[in-house]
Amino acid sequence: MMQLEVFDILWKAYSLQNPSVQAIHDLFTKENEQVINDHIAFRTFDDARMNIKVLSKKFIKLGYIPKGDYVFEDKHLNAIHLEHPTIENAPRVFISELILSEFSAEFRKTVKKRINSVGNAYYADPDLIYKGSVWGKPSYADYQFLRKESEYAAWLYIHGFRANHFTVSINALKKYNSIEKVNQFIKDSGYEMNTTGGEIKGVPEKLLQQSSTLAEIIQMEFEEGTYEVPACFYEFAIRYPDTNGELFSGFIAANANKIFDSTNFR
Ligand code: OOG
């Protein structure tokens, strides 16, 4: 289906780790809906070995072009999104990075210790985007410590480089042609939604509305034993035309700020 193999590879890892996303995908296809991905997203640290620039490379090689820049001051993140200029329905790619200099010394030390635990060759691999956590078995104490300053950092520490969500394009659905209908369908099917700031992020006037499931809870092995942690989530997005009649193609920081919370520990 997808013309770019990279998304098949990312989908495999994502759906294998998070069976609920495959189940939700299949719910739509059973309703004869076509599941088109509006976008996918990655997270990283702003360390020069693995920052946005490094993760973008794979997509730039495939012809993607950086489009939007975003800043999330309260979450201490920068982000960009990339689009493919010619391949129809190629998903947008959203990449954010945590600004390490804005955190406490102890926090930075904890992150750097892990980052430095593997050689630079790990990060130089063009397949870094598929590698997940390259830092070996995580420490549950460090995971909980990082959470105090950043849920994002804690998630990234244990999950690493992977698509943290795919996004169903509501524009491509026939029967479920509004975000309200999609949300109802997802909830009726037994899945929990992210309700930070309300179930629906954004308003039609701002040309993008989004919602997401709460990240799937999975068992993960830590140095201290096995614990339950949030993994990945599924998002739903509907885009509206601007005054020129063109569908809005960017992201809305105020929406995104709430979508990040889908992976908070619970
Ligand atoms: C990205 C959150 C932002 C969107 O569509 O605005 C986002 C993340 O959780 O890493 O996906």
Ligand code: NI
């Ligand atoms: Ni998203």
